[in-house]
Amino acid sequence: DAKTTQPNSMESNEEEPVHLPCNHSTISGTDYIHWYRQLPSQGPEYVIHGLTSNVNNRMASLAIAEDRKSSTLILHRATLRDAAVYYCILRDPRSAGGTSYGKLTFGQGTILTVHP
Amino acid sequence: DSGVTQTPKHLITATGQRVTLRCSPRSGDLSVYWYQQSLDQGLQFLIQYYNGEERAKGNILERFSAQQFPDLHSELNLSSLELGDSALYFCASSVELAGAPTQYFGPGTRLLVL
Numbered sequence: 001d002a003k004t005t006q007p008n009s010m011e012s013n014e015e016e017p018v019h020l021p022c023n024h025s026t027i028s029g030t031d032y033i034h035w036y037r038q039l040p041s042q043g044p045e046y047v048i049h050g051l052t053s054n055v056n057n058r059m060a061s062l063a064i065a066e067d068r069k070s071s072t073l074i075l076h077r078a079t080l081r082d083a084a085v086y087y088c089i090l091r092d093p094r095s096a097g098g099t100s101y102g103k104l105t106f107g108q109g110t111i112l113t114v115h116p
Numbered sequence: 117d118s119g120v121t122q123t124p125k126h127l128i129t130a131t132g133q134r135v136t137l138r139c140s141p142r143s144g145d146l147s148v149y150w151y152q153q154s155l156d157q158g159l160q161f162l163i164q165y166y167n168g169e170e171r172a173k174g175n176i177l178e179r180f181s182a183q184q185f186p187d188l189h190s191e192l193n194l195s196s197l198e199l200g201d202s203a204l205y206f207c208a209s210s211v212e213l214a215g216a217p218t219q220y221f222g223p224g225t226r227l228l229v230l
Binding site: 049103104106 | 120
């Protein structure tokens with residue numbers, strides 16, 4: 001699986017936008033960029049994913065660089081409930097090979113702290 | 117609530133013992149994944165089942181085994197437990213086998229081996 005690099009931690013104030021960066025310079029043409037987050041004492045939850053174009057959903061926006069070597073997860077107005085570890089994950093939907101089929105490969109993620 | 121349930125929530129046992137963790141996927145999801153989260157290793161994929169069949173293996177120890185039953189629930193069996201097996205164990209489910217963008221995670225089972 002292609003590797004992603006994220007800052008260890010970031011801080012934000014409540015009601016302000018948060019931009020969480022992710023570098024993935026070895027991304028392949030078929031890799032999708034996925035974001036999951038893990039709130040304290042909970043299992044990971046899906047946030048958003050995209051391939052080439054920017055994506056929006058009710059939780060967040062995903063901005064993908066033109067060369068696809070980096071992306072940014074945008075939380076438009078952070079709330080205290082958004083404090084979590086955010087994981088940027090690359091997934092090839094073809095998932096060739098029996099050992100990689102379907103799994104998510106989690107890195108260390110970014111710990112987001114939101115201040116009231 | 118993701119729709120994925122896991123039991124028990126907490127488990128305390130002794131070294132050398134055997135435990136079974138249970139997972140019920142979301143209604144309609146055929147694929148089940150097991151992950152282990154420890155402080156030193158982070159979240160790691162263990163094994164995947166699809167409609168009763170093993171589909172992929174990750175960093176799963178030989179002392180660990182899993183199965184998925186006809187009603188699609190899954191069990192993860194951990195035997196000859198060691199202190200280092202203490203971790204959070206998550207189950208996740210998804211609809212499709214290939215390329216499914218979303219995995220839905222359960223709340224996890226916290227295992228403490230003393």
